[in-house]
Amino acid sequence: NVQADALSINAVRLQWQPPEDPNGGIVKYSIEYQPVGQSSFxxxxxxxxxxxxxxxxxxxxxxxxxxxxxxAFSKVPGEWSKFVHARTRGDGFSNYIPTTQQVGRPVTEDHQLLWAVVGSVAVTCVTILLALLILFYIRKSVLKRKRTFTYQSGS
Structure with missing residues (x-):
């Protein structure tokens, strides 16, 4: 007589009836649980x-x-109930195992993302190079003006 109901993404509520023959006063109940498919509790x-x-x-x-x-636990542990199953609620991103296999996404979407990243990196690099060239040109022209001398002869 055990019932299991999902409460949230990470919680399940269990409800049960006390055993018909409790073997004295029940001290506590113990609950074992695991994802379905695991081999040990x-x-x-x-x-x-x-x-x-x-x-x-x-x-x-x-x-x-x-x-x-x-x-149930009284003087001695009681018998285990039959298994009941419950699925926790989904969070939209639950239990995805990373894989190298692409499932459900078109390849063109991946290429678009790749081109967007490559394009933005290329534009950034070109901008930095242009800024460095402009700074180099300005510095060179300032130094050229300082080196311009007027020579006068002593005669």
Whole structure:
């Protein structure tokens, strides 16, 4: 009797019913979870007390299908529930693995971007070169004026 509902990009809310035979007073519940397809359970969370039958599992990845299971703890740990699945909400950019393969984008878009970058770099370089040439010419003409001497003969 476990239900899982996505709350946000990185959170899922779990709700469950207490076991029919609790084997004494329930101290806490433990929740194991993992993305579907992983081979071993590592992360888990515990409830604060045995009366609480709802838990928000946070710090999850967006747009990811998770599986959850719950068990009660009294004197001894109880049986695990059956798995329930929930997918976290998407963020629009979730879980993209970088790849060298282009999927879904036309090649012309890449060429346009490349030409725009190359063009702007070329214009910047030409502008810098022109500025340096102008400065060099101004400096040369100023030095030429200073070197112009008038010679007078002593006679």
């Amino acid at each position: 590592h992360p888990w969370v515990d409830t604060d007390d045995g009366n609480k039958t709802t838990k928000d599992v946070t710090s999850l990845n967006g747009s990811t299908l998770y599986q959850f299971r719950v068990r």
